[in-house]
Amino acid sequence: MVNRPAPAPAPLLLIEDERSVMDFMRMALERHGDPCVTASSAVEGMRLLQSQSFRGVISDMRTPGGASGADVHDWIAAHRPELKNKMLFITGDTVNEDTLKALSDTGVPYIEKPFRVRELLRVVEEIFGRAQ
Numbered sequence: 001m002v003n004r005p006a007p008a009p010a011p012l013l014l015i016e017d018e019r020s021v022m023d024f025m026r027m028a029l030e031r032h033g034d035p036c037v038t039a040s041s042a043v044e045g046m047r048l049l050q051s052q053s054f055r056g057v058i059s060d061m062r063t064p065g066g067a068s069g070a071d072v073h074d075w076i077a078a079h080r081p082e083l084k085n086k087m088l089f090i091t092g093d094t095v096n097e098d099t100l101k102a103l104s105d106t107g108v109p110y111i112e113k114p115f116r117v118r119e120l121l122r123v124v125e126e127i128f129g130r131a132q
Contacts, residue, residue, distance in 0.1 A: 043067045
């Protein structure tokens with residue numbers, strides 16, 4: 001019998017428009033064993049969701065380009081329902097009524113910026129499980 005390496009886990013899709021935050025999160029997740037594909041806007045993230053497989057989606061609530069994290073959630077619910085419960089929002093804007101309404105309406109768990117790496121990794125494991 002040939003020992004074959006286990007297939008790499010499907011990556012997480014990380015949607016974040018702030019480059020430094022994206023790089024910080026990607027590095028923390030990848031060191032933890034979670035491969036990531038990044039998008040700098042919700043529109044770009046939805047485009048990637050059309051053509052690639054992902055283990056889950058981590059999305060900022062507010063990104064440039066006319067679409068938000070809530071729009072990503074709605075797109076997933078309509079086109080990739082297997083990922084609907086595999087989402088995490090990140091936001092620095094929980095005082096905004098529209099953001100609070102979107103968080104409440106979607107029911108997607110979220111963490112607030114700024115957050116600690118340990119908090120991010122704990123929530124990622126809770127929602128997506130450990131990368132195999």
